[in-house]
Amino acid sequence: MLREITIGQYYPSNSILHRLDARVKIIGALLFIVCLFVFHNPAGYALSTLFLISMITVSKVPVFYIFRGIKPLVYLLLLTVIFNLFLVPGKYIVSWWIFHISAEGVRMAVVMALRLIYLIFGTSLLTFTTTPNNMTDALESLLKPLQAVKVPVHEIAMMMSIALRFIPILLEETDKIMKAQTARGADFESGNLIKKIKSLIPVLVPLFVSAFRRANDLALAMEARCYTGGKGRTKMKPLQYQRRDYLAFLFFCVYLGMMILTKIADVKIPIRL
Amino acid sequence: MDMINASKISYSYERIDEEGNTTERVAALRGVDMQVQPGEFIAVLGANGSGKSTLARQLNALIAPTEGTLYIDGMDTAKEENVQNVRRTTGMVFQNPDNQIIASVVEEDVGFGPENLGLECNTIWERVEESLKAVNLYAYRKAAPGKLSGGQKQRVAIAGIVAMRPKCIVLDEPTAMLDPKGRREVIRTCRALNEVEGVTIILITHYMEEAIYADRIYCMDKGQVKLCGTPKEIFSRPEELEAMQLDVPQATKLGYELKKAGVPVPDGILTIEELVEALCCFH
Ligand SMILES: Nc1ncnc2c1ncn2[C@@H]1O[C@H](COP(=O)(O)OP(=O)(O)OP(=O)(O)O)[C@@H](O)[C@H]1O
Ligand SMILES: [Mg+2]
Numbered sequence: 001m002l003r004e005i006t007i008g009q010y011y012p013s014n015s016i017l018h019r020l021d022a023r024v025k026i027i028g029a030l031l032f033i034v035c036l037f038v039f040h041n042p043a044g045y046a047l048s049t050l051f052l053i054s055m056i057t058v059s060k061v062p063v064f065y066i067f068r069g070i071k072p073l074v075y076l077l078l079l080t081v082i083f084n085l086f087l088v089p090g091k092y093i094v095s096w097w098i099f100h101i102s103a104e105g106v107r108m109a110v111v112m113a114l115r116l117i118y119l120i121f122g123t124s125l126l127t128f129t130t131t132p133n134n135m136t137d138a139l140e141s142l143l144k145p146l147q148a149v150k151v152p153v154h155e156i157a158m159m160m161s162i163a164l165r166f167i168p169i170l171l172e173e174t175d176k177i178m179k180a181q182t183a184r185g186a187d188f189e190s191g192n193l194i195k196k197i198k199s200l201i202p203v204l205v206p207l208f209v210s211a212f213r214r215a216n217d218l219a220l221a222m223e224a225r226c227y228t229g230g231k232g233r234t235k236m237k238p239l240q241y242q243r244r245d246y247l248a249f250l251f252f253c254v255y256l257g258m259m260i261l262t263k264i265a266d267v268k269i270p271i272r273l
Numbered sequence: 274m275d276m277i278n279a280s281k282i283s284y285s286y287e288r289i290d291e292e293g294n295t296t297e298r299v300a301a302l303r304g305v306d307m308q309v310q311p312g313e314f315i316a317v318l319g320a321n322g323s324g325k326s327t328l329a330r331q332l333n334a335l336i337a338p339t340e341g342t343l344y345i346d347g348m349d350t351a352k353e354e355n356v357q358n359v360r361r362t363t364g365m366v367f368q369n370p371d372n373q374i375i376a377s378v379v380e381e382d383v384g385f386g387p388e389n390l391g392l393e394c395n396t397i398w399e400r401v402e403e404s405l406k407a408v409n410l411y412a413y414r415k416a417a418p419g420k421l422s423g424g425q426k427q428r429v430a431i432a433g434i435v436a437m438r439p440k441c442i443v444l445d446e447p448t449a450m451l452d453p454k455g456r457r458e459v460i461r462t463c464r465a466l467n468e469v470e471g472v473t474i475i476l477i478t479h480y481m482e483e484a485i486y487a488d489r490i491y492c493m494d495k496g497q498v499k500l501c502g503t504p505k506e507i508f509s510r511p512e513e514l515e516a517m518q519l520d521v522p523q524a525t526k527l528g529y530e531l532k533k534a535g536v537p538v539p540d541g542i543l544t545i546e547e548l549v550e551a552l553c554c555f556h
Contacts, residue, residue: 133377165377168419214372221373224333224365225433226357226389236384236397 011128017059018129021245022138029126031252035259036118043262045114051255052121061128069124070117077116084109136160141239154230166214173210177203274347276441276473277309277332282341283496284327301327303496304341309475311440314467316484316504317477319493320518325477328493329445332475334359346440361390364434366444370426379421379429380405380414386437397436404435407470408462424455428462435466441473442466448478456480481508481522485543492517505541524548 012018017025036048056066070077090104127135140157147153178188181202188199281304288297301324309315319325330336331343334350346362348355364386367373376382380401387397405411408428418426427447434442444463448456460483466472476483484490490507492500494517500507507514508525521529528542528551538551 133381161377162375165375165418169371217367217369217372218375220330220335221365221367222375222385224335224360224367225386225437226360227385228357228389232391233388234391234393234397236381236388236394236401238394 009124009127010131011061011065013060013129015058015060015129016244017055017125019244020129020248021239021241022130022134023142023239024241024245024248025126025130026135026138026142028248028252029122031256032122033119035256036115036122039259039263040111041262043265044259045111047255047258047262048118052118052125055125056121059125059129061125065128066121066124069120073116073120077113080112080116081109084112132164133161136164137235137237137239154233158230162218169214170207170211174203174207177206274311275308275344276311276313276346277307277475278344279305279307279331279338280342281306282331282338282343284324284331284336284339286327301496302331302338305493305496305498307491307498309441309473311473312467312471314464314474314486314488315476316487316490317475317493318479318481318484318490318519323493323517324496325493326445327496329365329443329475329477332363332441332443333365335365361437362439363441363443364437364439366427366430366434366442366447368446368449370423370430370450373430374418374426374433377417377419379410379416379418382418382429383414383432383436386433390437400436400438401432404432407435407466408432422455423451424458427451427455427459431459431462431466435472439472441475443475443477445477446479447476448480448483456483460486481520481525485522492519504543508543509541 032048032051035044056063085101085105086099088102088105088108090102092100092102093106094101130138136157139160140153143151143153143156178186182188186199186202188196188203191199282302283300283304284302285298285300287295288299290296305324305328307328317325317328327336331338331350332345334345334356337343337351343350345359348359348362350356350359374382375385383401383404384397387400392400401414402411405414408431410425410428410432413421413425413429418429421429431442431444431447442463447463448459451459460476463474463476464486467474476487478484485504485508487504489502490500490504491498492507492514499517500510500513508521509529511521511526511529514521520526522543524545524547525542528538528540528548531538532540536552537555538548542548542551
């Protein structure tokens with residue numbers, strides 16, 4: 001059951017989006033999200049939609065994969081819609097008992113849902129097209145300026161990549177321990193929430209013991225291989241911008257420019273809902 | 274110059290309580306002498322807790338002797354400034370293959386050591402390819418380590434060390450968690466590195482059958498080296514080995530029993546082939 005959890009789901013393909021430098025993709029995703037929240041006018045949303053659709057098409061990731069990303073957040077989405085629908089004051093169009101729905105509320109609910117869904121789409125497109133290793137490398141490179149203020153950027157990136165390597169191992173181990181405890185009569189299924197949480201203690205204790213032992217072994221192995229931190233270390237796969245990466249940056253600039261234009265145009269032609 | 278020159282090294286682990294006082298001392302090594310020439314293949318045998326892993330960690334300067342001196346390729350491991358150079362000279366392969374593979378792609382893991390050495394990108398790639406070919410895993414360079422068999426994982430770990438071009442490789446029970454096939458793969462890799470590349474190999478093992486290929490064997494017991502000699506010399510003394518809770522290879526045991534029963538077979542037979550030959554000669 002635990003094997004189903006996949007972290008940083010990656011969809012292998014050879015599209016142009018997959019081949020882009022991960023740093024470009026991270027910056028692009030950030031730009032997309034910021035635009036989504038800054039430029040809230042109909043033309044802006046239309047442009048965002050266009051951008052998203054073209055990116056999904058280029059990425060060659062099947063659309064249902066992208067829609068699946070909403071599943072874990074469906075309750076959050078519903079909650080947002082309901083709150084906006086009923087709690088935003090304005091001119092009521094529907095009233096029943098204590099429930100009132102205003103035109104403003106409908107508008108807000110639609111806008112918020114749209115924003116959330118686009119946010120999920122944008123970020124999952126990033127993880128679908130970028131391997132976890134590339135992601136950590138790119139984050140290390142992008143956050144490098146923070147080293148000036150004593151943020152241990154290399155160490156954080158190393159921790160992330162080690163975590164990615166050990167998550168499957170630890171999940172497998174959890175599975176094994178649970179089976180072993182079940183064979184000894186442990187019951188993880190029945191009872192109320194508190195009982196269920198309590199029943200996890202015999203799993204967590206051996207898991208932690210083993211994780212610490214592994215950490216100790218790994219630290220020794222890294223030291224034996226001359227690891228002394230980020231200083232004096234070179235990269236086997238250094239990140240280097242290619243021509244396509246510069247083109248992508250140019251494309252993002254155009255996108256941002258058009259977004260700003262929609263804002264300016266919107267002031268002159270107020271669109272009534 | 275000796276590859277390894279240990280004279281009378283001792284080491285004890287200290288257990289420290291919350292106030293920082295030493296509550297307990299476990300003497301893991303008591304006056305170990307060891308001289309190894311470049312290019313030798315050494316096997317180290319010993320029961321559980323006899324101090325083999327402690328010795329291995331000394332050779333890699335992960336710990337320094339509390340008494341005595343240890344020189345690796347002429348460098349004193351007790352000196353702080355030598356530590357990194359000692360680790361470049363002797364590589365270390367550990368028992369559990371999962372806990373020593375750092376990256377999520379085989380080639381990236383092999384490149385981890387060379388990256389730490391600060392080598393240039395091209396050199397790193399050359400070395401990665403070379404060492405993956407040396408352990409016969411070049412076809413798996415893009416694979417995820419988790420998807421490999423135990424023997425393959427352990428060979429990835431060996432490749433990761435080979436890529437740093439050490440003069441000496443210390444393997445601490447590299448085969449303990451492997452099936453017979455994986456064990457054969459790893460031992461074959463070690464012998465090839467020793468014979469073809471001339472790398473000094475220190476193989477710590479529980480399997481007597483793996484020790485018969487060594488040039489010399491060290492037998493450890495309670496933190497001391499009790500016996501040292503060629504496999505023939507060592508395995509012709511089964512009673513002394515038994516006192517250290519060690520076994521002899523099966524063929525040797527059979528030869529020894531036959532001899533006791535009056536069949537004239539020579540001492541120190543190591544392989545089944547040798548035993549067959551001796552018995553055929555006798556007929
Ligand atoms: N980290 C430690 N802290 C305290 N004592 C230790 C530690 N590691 C080992 N020892 C003790 O030192 C002695 C030698 O241990 P060592 O691990 O070197 O033996 P070994 O020959 O490698 O055994 P094995 O065959 O089980 O691997 C043992 O008595 C052990 O209990
Ligand atoms: Mg040991």
